[in-house]
Amino acid sequence: MLFPRQFLMRLSFLLALGSAELTCRPEGPVVPAPMGIWTAADFQSTVGSLTLTLDAAMSGNINAGFPVENVSFSIGVVSFDQPDPGTPIWEYHRLATTNTRGTQRLNKDSQYLIGSITKVFSDYLLFKSKVDVDAPVTQFIPELAVERSRIQWENVSLRMLGSHLAGAPTNFGFSEHYYLREVFQAYGFPPIDDSAYPPCGVIGLNGVCNEKDFLAGMTTSYQYTAPMERPAYSNVAFTIFTIALERITGKTYAQLLDEFVVHPFGLMNTFPSPGNDSLAVIPPQESNWGTDYGLSTPGGGLVSSISDLSKFTKALLSRSLNMTATETRGWLKPAAFGGNVHSAVGLPWEIWRPTTLVPDHPHHITLYTKGGGALMYRSQLAVIDEYGIGIIVLTAGQMEAVTPLINAVISTIVPAVDKVSRAQAARKYARRFKSSGGNSTVEVTFNLDNDSLVLVSVQRNGEEVLSSITGLWNMIMAPFAAPIGPTVRLFPQEIYENKTLQGNPVTRQAWRFWPELLSSAPSELPGQGVDASNCFSWTLGDWVHYGSEPVDRVMFYEDGHGEVVGLEVPFLRSGVLMPL
Known part of the structure; x- marks a missing residue:
């Protein structure tokens, strides 16, 4: 069976990912640093x-x-x-x-x-x-x-x-302890002349x-x-x-x-x-x-x-x-x-x-x-x-x-x-956001669990598409990595842009989804699970795009008071969703 050259290039990289369950998160903040x-x-x-x-x-x-x-x-x-x-x-x-x-x-x-x-x-x-x-x-x-x-x-x-x-x-010089030379000799070290010491920097012997x-x-x-x-x-x-x-x-x-x-x-x-x-x-x-x-x-x-x-x-x-x-x-x-x-x-x-x-x-x-x-x-x-x-x-x-x-x-x-x-992240980000007007209605919900922010729901025109997002990932990436589970986390990327929203200055923050890998198929070969502590998930971002937009990227809009006033889901062409 013949594969396209691009497929083989991607495969050569992703085979290194392994298939063990990886419980890791991106380096950096889990949620943004607290203000005030x-x-x-x-x-x-x-x-x-x-x-x-x-x-x-x-x-x-x-x-x-x-x-x-x-x-x-x-x-x-x-x-x-x-x-x-x-x-x-x-x-x-x-x-x-x-x-x-x-x-x-x-x-x-x-x-x-x-x-x-x-x-x-x-x-x-x-x-x-x-x-x-x-x-x-x-x-x-x-x-x-x-x-x-x-x-x-x-x-x-x-x-x-x-x-x-x-x-x-x-x-x-400083590591010499000239003032303890007799103690050294009492502990069995041989006598030495002062000339054996460095010519400077030795406390008690010479100058700086x-x-x-x-x-x-x-x-x-x-x-x-x-x-x-x-x-x-x-x-x-x-x-x-x-x-x-x-x-x-x-x-x-x-x-x-x-x-x-x-x-x-x-x-x-x-x-x-x-x-x-x-x-x-x-x-x-x-x-x-x-x-x-x-x-x-x-x-x-x-x-x-x-x-x-x-x-x-x-x-x-x-x-x-x-x-x-x-x-x-x-x-x-x-x-x-x-x-x-x-x-x-x-x-x-x-x-x-x-x-x-x-x-x-x-x-x-x-x-x-x-x-x-x-x-x-x-x-x-x-x-x-x-x-x-x-x-x-x-x-x-x-x-x-x-x-x-x-x-x-x-x-x-x-x-x-x-x-x-x-607490600040729960108040600002763990909310529902919904579009107003336009040809389609998009509604997105986030929650804060014991670990991080989690994508709870993505609806477009009343239909839930979160499972479709994870399903697409598993379909596209199945040859290369372990499947992902239903939990999709998201983390800030420390990328900020100054924008205007409804005539007011805002800061647009980039966040990325972080899928959780499931366990691989059982094997009776020795050493299974030995790589469980290795964090490969950092290699899994940005692999699935839809019309030039990454399917793991969302944008929060924050006003000058640090309040979240909007959300954008570019891969769904959502425009700016308003918090409910």
């Missing part, structure tokens, strides 16, 4: 309870998991549409009772060392400097292109350096590195792993690509930070350490406050505040980061897998994908996080793009405090935001 969440009663109730819980921990009524008398901290929850970029929609501050130096009025403008959250700003500068991020670093730093180098830097790009994929060492000594050290250091093999956390990588940026632009790191971050976003408390003691949160213990990080600044040497981080996070969430929306989405994509199926690494994001945060409506949620640390300072930034929120925790004092704090905030806030987003 700070006004929602469920959110207000949740943050009120969280405040009381934190108060109880600080007063000793419950175990905080850290010595509260020695820990100061600030927490902020950020929304993509908050009215004031520098004022989180919820914040909590606590000044340790043992703090005697620095500010005594802890608030959103108080300064902390933020450690490696600095890397987020540094990678942003890498993008904004308009350099070729895929060029080898030796193109800009020829001192690294020496034959004697233990690392082949010509195989390392600026992008690899910014995403922990260069295989670069973690530190230079200048650029020449640092780059020379990068030719004598060992690489941690091969470039692009797997993520290997590196602070020196950020120093290296910053040296390249400084040479390309003729500007210092501080000048680039001012040009692209501080001035555009109106940041008042973000700059290289040392900070302002009168505004600082300074722990009672010996700490890194007041340290000049020098060449190490791009990897972890900035001071910042809740307010400044709120401004930057809000801009990222609202796609107003002085990057295109496409560039911002690209920045949030993973560059490599992490240590397990729930973790990945980006630029410089530490990406975490838990499945248990919303037990009432279980699904994976992607958190783009970045942690930071300095002596007696820990920090955590979490960007939850699909919900349009960010969470910031800054601590000063006992360094174990950040983990119970960030866990408490994430596990409390995310379910509340999910609940509000579903």
Whole structure:
């Protein structure tokens, strides 16, 4: 039997789909991020309870998991549409009772060392400097292109350096513990001369590195792993690509930070350490406050505040980061897998994908996080793009405090935001829409089940055509994929157009249907079901068209107040249907 060439091309692609039942959904939001969440009663109730819980921990009524008398901290929850970029929609501050130096009025403008959250700003500068991020670093730093180098830097790009994929060492000098040399020897290590240590950057032995000594050290250091093999956390990588940026632009790191971050976003408390003691949160213990990080600044040497981080996070969430929306989405994509199926690494994001945060409506949620640390300072930034929120925790004092704090905030806030987003989606989208006038009548009904929006009914001239849509799919796609069941879900595609409806400005949103595959025919061959956890459904969109219109595409119309005022089903030539 002969088949058309187009049929064979399609078959060669779709045979890879397999026929196992696949329970997966598109990456991104299940329903649109909630608007004005700070006004929602469920959110207000949740943050009120969280405040009381934190108060109880600080007063000793419950175990905080850290010595509260020695820990100061600030927490902020950020929304993509908050009215004031520098004022989180919820914040909590606590000044340790043992703090005697620095500010005594802890608030959103108080300064902390933020450690490696600095890397987020540094990678942003890498993008904004308009350099070729895929060029080898030796193109800009020829001192690294020496034959004697233990690392082949010509195989390392600026992008690899910014995403922990260069295989670069973690530190230079800082990983030495010269002050513990006698302890090492007591544990059986042989005595060594001081000349065995790096010539700079070793605490207790020598001074900070200048650029020449640092780059020379990068030719004598060992690489941690091969470039692009797997993520290997590196602070020196950020120093290296910053040296390249400084040479390309003729500007210092501080000048680039001012040009692209501080001035555009109106940041008042973000700059290289040392900070302002009168505004600082300074722990009672010996700490890194007041340290000049020098060449190490791009990897972890900035001071910042809740307010400044709120401004930057809000801009990222609202796609107003002085990057295109496409560039911002690209920045949030993973560059490599992490240590397990729930973790990945980006630029410089530490990406975490838990499945248990919303037990009432279980699904994976992607958190783009970045942690930071300095002596007696820990920090955590979490960007939850699909919900349009960010969470910031800054601590000063006992360094174990950040983990119970960030866990408490994430596990409390995310379910509340999910609940509000579903309530808004139910009100706005889970409705009936009907055409008015014209040669035919079209009526479409959506519902919100435990997982997502669902297409309940599609009627044209009084006849139900939903079963016809799924029937057409199964007839056309039967040779290539498992059949689909009666449940047709739909998800937003993050595609927006400014339009006019009945003389009023509206935003048209594209959504796509998401069919659920049924199980394949039973087989007695071994290994059946082994691929059940593989998500192939993302390959199934846009395969069936009718007269140039995809049969899985619908459009919602939203007015300036965020209310849905219309629906269009282009493949049925429906025109704009009105909500009932």
